[in-house]
Amino acid sequence: MQHVLGIYVNNTMLEVDRMMEQCGDLSRQQLILLLLSPLITLLSAVHFRSYSILNTVPKYWCADGLESGARPPNESSCKPLYNNATHSSSCKKYNYEHYMGYQSFVSEMNWICDQEDKLSKGDSVYLAGCLIGCLVMGYLADRLGRVPILVLAKVVTIFGNFLTIFGMSLALYCIFRFITGFVINSNFFLIRILIVEYMRPSLHTVCLNICYGFFLFLGMVSTPWITILLGTWRRFMLLEMVSIIMVPIFFYFVPESVQWLISRKKYGQAITALKRVAKINGRQIDDRVYEEFIEDCKLSQQNAKKHPNLLDLFKTPHLRRTYLIMLFEFMVLPYYCKLLVYYVRGFKISPFVMSSLRAAPILPASLVIIIVQDRIGRKALAMTIRFLIVLFLLLSSIFLSHAANRLLFTFFVIGIFFCNLAFHSNMQYAIELIPTCVRGQALGAIYDVDLMYIICIKYILNTSADFLSLPEIILGVLTLLGACLFLLLPETLNRTLPCSLEDGEKLGNDEHWYTFGCTKKRTQPEELNSLAQ
Template sequence: MLEVDKILEKCGDFSRLQMIMLLLFCVINVLSALHYYSQTIISFVPKYWCADGLPASIESPVDSSCLPLNRNISTPNTCYSYNYELYMGYQSFPSEMDWVCADAWKLTLGQSMFFVGSVVGSMVLGYLADVVGRLPILIVANLIAMTGNLLTIWSTNVTLFCMFRMISGIATDSNFVMMYILVMEYMRPSVRTLGLSICIGFFYCLGSMAAPWIAVLMRSWRGFLLTTSLPLLVVPFFYLIVPESIQWLISKQKYDSAVVCLKRVAKINGRHVEESAYAEFIEECKCSQQNQKASPHLLDLFQTPRLRRHTLILFFKSMVITLCYDAVSRNVQGLGISPFVMFSLSATAILPACLLIIALQDRIGRKAMASASLLLSGIFISVTGGIIFAASASDKTTTLLVSLSVVGRFGVTVAYNSGAQYATELIPTCVRGQGVAAVHVAGYAFTFFSAYILFTRSVFSPLPEIILGVLSLLGACLCLLLPETLHRTLPTSLEDGENFGKNDRWYTFSFLEGRTQSAATLDTQNAKMYSQSTESAVYF
């Protein structure tokens, strides 16, 4: 809303309140990273072997084994108890519950239910955010995350584990996105990308890198969940500082509440704003809302051919990116290195990925960024799978695998973070809120399969990398069919969306477009000069 940007400029759009909100957003980044990756941390499977008939002091085998070690013809193939070689003394959920071998499906099912909760939570909490406001849902989502994690501590069977992980998953996305929206709306447009990306890059990276070492310090999955869940109690206190979304209040015609929030912003920022300015703001909002027509529905995106194609590609791209991002983030075992060390090394890709987006996205364009990042991650993930299959376990091979895995994570992170902005710009304004939410939910729905893709390692060791690599390469190819949005007037209506980028080809990129236009301009100037000189020669 232009009216909101104008009044915020008077109340302060990059001052003391915005600095406080950015600081609180940093806290949310750390807490949401710990919550999201709790699913991975509690599910680490250490090396295991059958303990039936073996003395406790026996030396562990080289690889994990589901069958009795001292087998003979009379020995049954079924194992009833297991020994574990715990990573740094950390007791994970599967090692405590013996959810390995024949019972490994229980852990995979529980992990999948976490993402079922994510889909349900994104839709329900997203709808409620439009009904009761962004700030209450931010608080509720984080309290749900805390409740789900604390209940998981009391899981004693697969039913309770699935139920409590689903509750925990309900908070995923809303516990972060609501604060992202609030900070974005209260900041000056020219500093939004820089401020938000730096907060995400540094502090989400910090939370991700710290997660496994908190688990090591606590020495058990219960201690980890307790330690990472209790800090979520600080989020309700955000209500005392963070104002509600002005745009949401205006959309609900809660003008008095909007003015109260604006006065609070002005007070914290030390600005004095005349009452007449608030009255003028409210009148402009009322006039703008009177001229608005009924908003189109989400399904209208599928009514026309080009808009339908772009929407379906955005859906598929979101599915691929979200699936690869989650699977690559959690794929820290089977690479010949401690999963705790691998997890932290992999998380280091988050910060440079955000910095790269800041540096390049507004230079080379959204299309080039999305395609190149997916292509890069697909190549390196696939090569990692090939090396796992072909190479022997040596120090050099391990170093190479770790390096390729980190580069793959880097590419997926770039694609994931830049993809959200691409979808937001490409979907017409009239259905942007519904469309972006639907794209996001589709991504989380597809993440349901990430645990099963990682489970295929038990069938064929490089299979997870092969599947993720192929999906990334397919996503990179489909991104080439989308139009560029950089430096263009974004679509407002459905008709604009249908005609947007109509002359673009798969090889049309923003950075090449600029060179082409410059060359065309030079050719035109030369042609004019030649024409003028010719006319002068004829005249004389």
């Protein structure tokens, strides 16, 4: 065992993978994680959808002067509908056409017409909370641990949504929206990180996409209809509060990431976590094995920076280039996704139906990733998706300007499928490329870049006024550039996760731009197996 662990002293994460294999890398403890993580993902999807459910704006019209039973107008209207010389341009009472009887926060508060700026302020505060919170929560996850920050994020999300019930003034509403926005996205990327850090490399794709394929899809698609069954936004928020019972269960049964503990040089806690995993999995391991493992970890980390941060990542040439490429990819992808929604902006369709349509392709996209990604590798799949997106943009620019509604919806669903395919495969790729010591901060910054499209997207879409297909051309060029940049990234198929910045800097140094997972021999697992024998 000492020989096996000591051969790869320059690559700490191989030692962790090997040690986790001894403790049981797909046994009871991992199965518990794979049971609880999808449930956390499902609840996170429900919490995330609560934002749009809360702010649903139904069809409305002015009720001043209208007789009971009067027919509503074809479109929403802020002005009185009757005609006489004394009518006012402002309205004091509104009627609503609630979709299947559902009453939203907006319709209850009458935040429409001259009051709609209140909703815009709430949206801006929520977005500000998301942008700040992703970085802060990612930093805390790297400093304090994955599990406690994930639990904190879940608790704050639940209470932030629940307290909205009492936010009947603009100030309180903005405060509670900021609190929810601050932690909402960390629910997603922290659980991804935890799964990847606890599973051996060959299981990353399957475990992540089962968790995010079926359960994220289930949460996103079902939430609008659960809300309709409940009838009001208040009942929905109260139902969300019930999910608080999951938090202590998760905290008790899921130990801290061993890879994170090693990256922070918390060797005593790492041994405690490993012994706990081994005990749950029914494995008996001699104490000398743990001691030899820690000695090798200390040797490999003797030159590693003690408390690195995201700024330190930018001081490493190779890793900096890798990270900037991933940031670029996540900047371009949201523009493409928003363009798809822009295509169907004029459709008179319920926001609940649209919400389900946008979430429906998550499941098939995750199934495709499971089938394809471990066969051809991360880099090849990422490039293939980009070329398919360029082809889709070309076809859409040709056909969609005069397309019928049915064809337009077909293009919309196919496009959202590609969007989900690219996002989920890219997110796994980014997690595997970024070292453990700064993974939370780096993923938080990536989520921030993904959110910034809300601010910038209108400038690209407005170019259609000068030339109808200009948005598609701009995005096509950027997407092709992104596909080419993927050639500069290392392949991570069956590669161990880098632990320190030094590990991340060396990742892929033995590869060329034309190295792909489908053409590269899978040497690491076989080497470890032969050594163990």
